[in-house]
Amino acid sequence: LEMIRNIPSERGRLTLAADAGYNTREFVRRMRQCEVTPHVAQKRRFNAIDQRTTRHPGYEVSQRIRKRVEEFFGWSKTVGSLRKTRFIGPDRVGWEFSFHALAYNLVRTPKLLGAC
Structure with a gap:
């Protein structure tokens, strides 16, 4: 609010x-x-x-x-193993999250290009 x-x-x-x-x-x-x-x-x-x-x-x-949006978080937890992070601290965890977001976008790219 x-x-x-x-x-x-x-x-x-x-x-x-x-x-x-x-x-x-x-x-x-x-x-x-x-x-x-x-x-x-x-x-x-x-x-x-x-x-x-x-x-x-x-x-x-x-x-x-x-x-x-929920699909990304679900994928990150299951496939991307982000359910339990391996790092400590906001910088390293933030880097890991960004890496997973990049990987998810790479996985989705062929599907998005096929839609054009």
Whole structure:
């Protein structure tokens, strides 16, 4: 909430994508008070967001992009062995994370080039 208040909304209404853990009435209410559209992941039983948000095509796009971000972290943990880092300290761990991001992009490059 503090971070979202500092973002200038020059282009109109802001949207904020969030994990299902943020799918609470209080969070959604506070985001709407700040004139921010919450694009939180839906739960199976209870959803704090309603048709005002989910009916727009932007919500679907937001959830697809969120899935792409999650794919990188899942790949990093399983294939990239980043679940438990071998290094200590922010510099070395940061380097390892950057290395994994580079490797992930190299793995995805043929797929992206084939799409053109």
